[in-house]
Amino acid sequence: MYKIDVGEGVKKLINEVVGFKKNNDQDGIVKCLQEMTENPEAVISSLPDFDCDEVLLYVDDYVTVYYIATSSKILYPPHEHGMIAVSALYKGTETHVFYNRDGENVVERNRVTFEAPAVVDLTIETVHAICTYDDEPNQGLHFYLGDLEGQKRTLWDSDGKNPQQYIHEKYLSLSRPFN
Numbered sequence: 001m002y003k004i005d006v007g008e009g010v011k012k013l014i015n016e017v018v019g020f021k022k023n024n025d026q027d028g029i030v031k032c033l034q035e036m037t038e039n040p041e042a043v044i045s046s047l048p049d050f051d052c053d054e055v056l057l058y059v060d061d062y063v064t065v066y067y068i069a070t071s072s073k074i075l076y077p078p079h080e081h082g083m084i085a086v087s088a089l090y091k092g093t094e095t096h097v098f099y100n101r102d103g104e105n106v107v108e109r110n111r112v113t114f115e116a117p118a119v120v121d122l123t124i125e126t127v128h129a130i131c132t133y134d135d136e137p138n139q140g141l142h143f144y145l146g147d148l149e150g151q152k153r154t155l156w157d158s159d160g161k162n163p164q165q166y167i168h169e170k171y172l173s174l175s176r177p178f179n
């Protein structure tokens with residue numbers, strides 16, 4: 001079900017991804033999102049101008065879709081999704097900080113910066129944090145292959161400690177600016 005009014009370009013893309021997910025075709029999902037990031041005009045023109053950096057576009061039992069424009073030079077806290085996640089970046093760069101689990105806590109392993117057009121697919125076990133070193137927000141669509149809103153999943157503080165149930169307000173309050 002759509003959470004906001006979007007145009008046909010976004011609807012067509014989400015329909016395709018839902019179809020691939022129903023057929024358990026993850027390669028199909030990655031491929032169609034790769035094509036979108038290489039030619040994002042239809043998606044860009046069917047999204048309104050958002051005044052915030054994270055907007056829930058769509059959720060059903062198969063797929064949850066967010067528009068994400070990561071704010072410049074803010075490191076968001078480490079978290080898991082509890083399901084496969086695919087980031088389809090069509091503007092700017094997105095840096096993923098990957099973590100290893102260490103008992104209840106998590107420890108930074110490495111950082112990888114992706115530049116649009118790029119598709120980043122993450123396993124169910126992945127723990128990451130995102131940021132951008134760009135001077136302006138990046139832009140992309142994040143696809144989660146399940147109902148993310150109903151998912152029990154963990155959020156850690158910026159030191160990888162204090163595991164707690166993911167709550168979006170808490171996620172924002174644990175974010176930290178950097179230079």
Ligand SMILES: [Fe+2]
Pocket residue numbers: 079081085128
């Ligand atoms: Fe994430």
